[in-house]
Every structure is written in structure tokens, then in C-alpha cells.
Amino acid sequence: MSEIQTILTNERYELNRNLAQMLKGGVIMDVTTPEQAKIAEAAGACAVMALERIPADIRAAGGVSRMSDPKMIKGIQQAVSIPVMAKCRIGHFAEAQILEAIEIDYIDESEVLSPADDKYHIDKTEFKVPFVCGAKDLGEALRRISEGASMIRTKGEPGTGDVVQAVRHMRLMQSEIRRLVSLSKDELYDAAKQLQVPYELALYVHEHGKLPVVNFAAGGVATPADAALMMQLGAEGVFVGSGIFKSGNPEKRAQAIVKAVTNFNDPHVLAALSEDLGEAMVGINEQEIELLMAERGK
Amino acid sequence: MTVAILALQGAFVEHQHMLGRLGVQSFEIRQRQDLLKSFDSLIIPGGESTTIRKLICEFSMYDDIRERILGGTPVFGTCAGLITLSKEISGDVTDADPPLKLMDITACRNGYGRQLGSFFCRSDFVGKNIPMTFIRAPFIESAGPNVEILSTVDGKAVAARQRNMLVTAFHPELTDDTAVHEYFLSMSRTAPQT
Numbered sequence: 001m002s003e004i005q006t007i008l009t010n011e012r013y014e015l016n017r018n019l020a021q022m023l024k025g026g027v028i029m030d031v032t033t034p035e036q037a038k039i040a041e042a043a044g045a046c047a048v049m050a051l052e053r054i055p056a057d058i059r060a061a062g063g064v065s066r067m068s069d070p071k072m073i074k075g076i077q078q079a080v081s082i083p084v085m086a087k088c089r090i091g092h093f094a095e096a097q098i099l100e101a102i103e104i105d106y107i108d109e110s111e112v113l114s115p116a117d118d119k120y121h122i123d124k125t126e127f128k129v130p131f132v133c134g135a136k137d138l139g140e141a142l143r144r145i146s147e148g149a150s151m152i153r154t155k156g157e158p159g160t161g162d163v164v165q166a167v168r169h170m171r172l173m174q175s176e177i178r179r180l181v182s183l184s185k186d187e188l189y190d191a192a193k194q195l196q197v198p199y200e201l202a203l204y205v206h207e208h209g210k211l212p213v214v215n216f217a218a219g220g221v222a223t224p225a226d227a228a229l230m231m232q233l234g235a236e237g238v239f240v241g242s243g244i245f246k247s248g249n250p251e252k253r254a255q256a257i258v259k260a261v262t263n264f265n266d267p268h269v270l271a272a273l274s275e276d277l278g279e280a281m282v283g284i285n286e287q288e289i290e291l292l293m294a295e296r297g298k
Numbered sequence: 299m300t301v302a303i304l305a306l307q308g309a310f311v312e313h314q315h316m317l318g319r320l321g322v323q324s325f326e327i328r329q330r331q332d333l334l335k336s337f338d339s340l341i342i343p344g345g346e347s348t349t350i351r352k353l354i355c356e357f358s359m360y361d362d363i364r365e366r367i368l369g370g371t372p373v374f375g376t377c378a379g380l381i382t383l384s385k386e387i388s389g390d391v392t393d394a395d396p397p398l399k400l401m402d403i404t405a406c407r408n409g410y411g412r413q414l415g416s417f418f419c420r421s422d423f424v425g426k427n428i429p430m431t432f433i434r435a436p437f438i439e440s441a442g443p444n445v446e447i448l449s450t451v452d453g454k455a456v457a458a459r460q461r462n463m464l465v466t467a468f469h470p471e472l473t474d475d476t477a478v479h480e481y482f483l484s485m486s487r488t489a490p491q492t
Binding site for chain 2: 011014015016018019021022023024025026041042043044045046047077081082083100103104105106128129130255258259261262263266269
């Protein structure tokens with residue numbers, strides 16, 4: 001059995017992939033306080049991401065952005081009964097060890113924080129807790145999976161309220177998946193080389209027409225329509241960061257996005273949900289961004 | 299036979315695949331009008347029970363689903379589905395939306411703790427040794443006299459049946475073993491037509 005097959009059939013890894021399956025069709029919301037976590041849970045979030053500053057504020061503040069204070073994360077763990085995720089810096093395995101020590105349900109090795117290592121990601125196979133990682137394309141997604149990620153999300157462009165990059169990343173990933181499916185088996189060796197991924201993972205995608213793990217949309221989702229768009233493009237669920245608590249009416253918007261993900265294919269439901277939500281986050285256009293977080297960690 | 303799968307959130311596709319392997323038709327219920335379609339039995343899948351209970355209420359399906367099940371339609375709840383069907387929820391409860399209060403059990407939510415407490419094991423289900431996957435799972439803390447316990451793991455009840463209602467704390471839809479689904483389908487075949 002090859003090493004990748006060993007990873008994919010490892011019992012702990014399987015349980016961690018399974019948890020991501022339970023999150024499907026749901027919305028994972030960024031929260032910074034126990035109060036926000038309660039609002040997210042009451043709105044129907046299937047999990048929350050605990051962090052000190054939401055991406056829009058990280059972007060505004062600049063400087064080095066790190067893992068959140070474990071005390072703050074524990075406060076959120078106590079406030080809600082749904083899974084609690086938290087972010088560590090790319091390559092910062094000591095931050096990940098700390099998050100595992102406080103029994104976090106999922107670690108996001110995230111480009112939203114300042115990378116701690118500009119070459120290596122965390123060897124996620126060394127951990128018992130699951131990891132989700134961002135990806136712009138199929139190569140990045142499969143490389144993260146080969147390092148032990150049990151869930152993938154698009155990078156999008158966090159903290160902008162602009163969905164264009166999440167759309168680009170999801171479309172690219174889906175079209176690369178379709179391409180791998182269409183190749184003959186002997187062509188996969190070269191495709192794996194081009195994608196810089198292990199052959200076994202390229203073969204998995206070829207045979208199944210999907211990633212071996214759950215794939216969510218993230219980065220720039222601000223409205224129920226954005227969420228529905230990402231679901232129709234093939235996302236299995238949605239992360240919403242700044243879009244909720246940077247908007248005029250977080251409770252109502254959070255609930256509307258949750259319902260939009262369930263009924264992403266019904267325009268009548270979406271129309272009703274999109275009414276009267278108050279001010280959406282103002283956002284920044286792609287062209288106005290000085291820092292492209294999606295370019296961190298490839 | 300047609301099985302309806304509550305597809306508000308969670309692992310409903312896995313149930314569709316399992317039923318497909320057994321040659322049984324299924325469709326998704328995402329909103330109230332979907333309940334008007336004809337179906338013989340219902341599955342409430344795993345996922346986040348707070349989200350599923352919330353959306354049952356928000357999409358005005360609470361009374362309709364209750365009536366269908368009280369009327370005898372067979373129902374199978376896995377994990378979050380077990381919590382949703384229970385009369386009482388204990389343990390880690392921080393939200394306000396009620397369960398359907400149909401099955402005479404108390405479900406201990408997050409009974410094994412956080413994700414690090416998730417586990418895999420093999421145990422007996424109605425006399426057959428099957429694989430069981432527990433993901434942030436509940437267990438059945440107590441059950442009324444009309445409830446038949448079908449599986450226990452480490453002394454805790456993890457599968458049970460009361461009349462037309464079947465629940466498991468684990469996820470048979472995540473394994474290759476079809477025993478629990480076949481058991482449910484046999485319940486559905488022998489159920490009185492409603």
C-alpha cells in the first residue's frame with residue numbers, strides 16, 4: 001500500500017474526513033466573541049471559526065496576525081455546542097499543537113494569518129485533530145491533502161466582501177477535476193507531475209470525479225446570493241467571515257445565508273431571503289487590494 | 299418504495315448512495331412543499347442537530363413531519379437525526395429549538411466530547427456484528443419501556459427502535475455495511491400503509 005493510500009485509510013484521518021461530511025450543506029461563521037458565537041449558533045451555523053479579529057479588520061490593521069488567545073477560544077467553546085474551529089499560521093506547527101491541546105474541533109491552517117513558514121506547510125499527519133486548508137486550484141488542494149488536510153476550502157480573498165476570487169478558485173478547481181476525469185490512465189502520470197501532486201491522489205480524482213475530502217467555498221461571501229452561487233458552482237458548504245458581523249443586521253443576514261445554502265437551487269426562496277437584509281459589508285474590490293492573501297502558501 | 303431524506307444540512311448524500319446500492323429510490327426534502335410528494339419512509343441524517351432542528355422550525359415543517367411520523371410513517375434518524383427525534387436532550391445544549399419529541403428517549407448530546415472523542419468500533423446490531431462510526435456523537439442516556447435497545451457500546455445504548463422509529467448514534471451510511479439500512483427498509487416494507 002502506498003503512503004497516500006495509508007493516509008486515506010488511516011482510522012483517525014477517516015474520522016476527521018467524516019466530521020467534514022457532517023458539516024456539508026452548512027455555513028461556518030467567523031466569530032470573535034462568545035456573544036457572536038451564540039448569534040451564529042442561533043442563526044443555524046453548523047460550526048464557528050473562533051478568531052480575535054475577522055479578516056476585514058486584519059486587513060485594515062496590517063501588521064503580523066497570529067493564532068488567537070486560547071482563553072478567548074475556550075470562551076467560545078463553552079458558549080456553544082456546535083464544532084469550534086480556529087486558525088493557525090501556515091507552517092506554524094507549534095500553534096497547531098496548542099490548538100490541539102485545547103481540543104479544537106478543526107484547525108484552519110490559514111493564509112488569513114501571517115505565514116510562519118514561506119516554504120513548508122504543517123505535516124498534518126502528525127496530528128489527531130483535523131485540518132482544513134485553503135486552495136486556489138486542484139494542485140494546491142491535493143498537495144494539502146497529501147500533507148494530511150481532511151477538508152479543503154477555496155481561498156477566495158478574505159475580508160473583502162468580493163466573491164470574484166472564490167468563484168475563480170472554485171471554477172478552476174472544478175474544471176481541473178473534469179480534465180483529470182477525461183484523461184486516460186497512462187496520461188495521469190504526467191498530469192500528476194504537472195499538478196505537482198502524488199499520482200495516487202490524481203488517480204482518486206480521475207476515478208471519483210471529486211476531491212477525496214469535502215470542499216467548501218470561502219473568502220468574500222457576503223450575501224445569500226453569493227452563497228447560492230458558490231453552492232451551484234460545486235461547493236459543498238460555505239465559510240462566511242467578515243460578511244456577517246461587518247453587515248448592518250448580522251442575525252438576519254446569518255440566518256438568510258444558512259437558508260440560502262439549503263435551498264441554493266430555488267430562486268423563489270432566494271428572492272424572499274434576500275429581501276430587507278439591511279446594509280451588506282461595503283467591501284473592497286479586487287483591484288483595490290494591496291495584499292493578496294490567496295498568494296500565501298501554494 | 300420511495301424514501302424521503304431530510305436534506306436541510308449534513309450527510310444526506312451518503313444515505314442516498316446507500317439506498318441506491320440497495321436499489322431503493324430516494325429524494326431530498328429541502329422545504330415544506332417537498333413533503334407533499336409521495337414517500338413511504340423518511341430518513342433524518344447526521345449533521346449539526348442545532349442547524350437541522352432550527353431549519354425544521356424555520357421552514358415550517360415541524361408539525362407536518364411530526365404528524366407523518368405519528369401517523370405511522372417509518373423514520374430512521376442517524377446521530378443528529380437521533381437527537382432530532384428524541385423527547386429530551388441532555389448534555390451539551392445551548393440552543394433553543396426543540397426536538398420533535400417523538401421517541402421516548404433522552405439523547406445525551408456530544409456524549410463523547412469533542413472531535414478528539416470521535417471513534418470507530420465494531421459491535422452487534424440485532425445479532426450482527428457491524429462497523430460503527432461515531433462523530434461527535436450522542437448516546438441514549440435513558441429510554442422508556444416501549445423502546446427496544448438494539449445496540450450498546452461500552453454499556454451505552456447507541457441504537458434503538460420504538461414502533462416505526464429507528465435511531466442510531468453512529469453512522470452506518472459512512473461505512474460499506476448495509477445491515478442497518480436493510481433493517482430499516484424491512485421496517486418500511488412491513489409498516490401499515492398510511
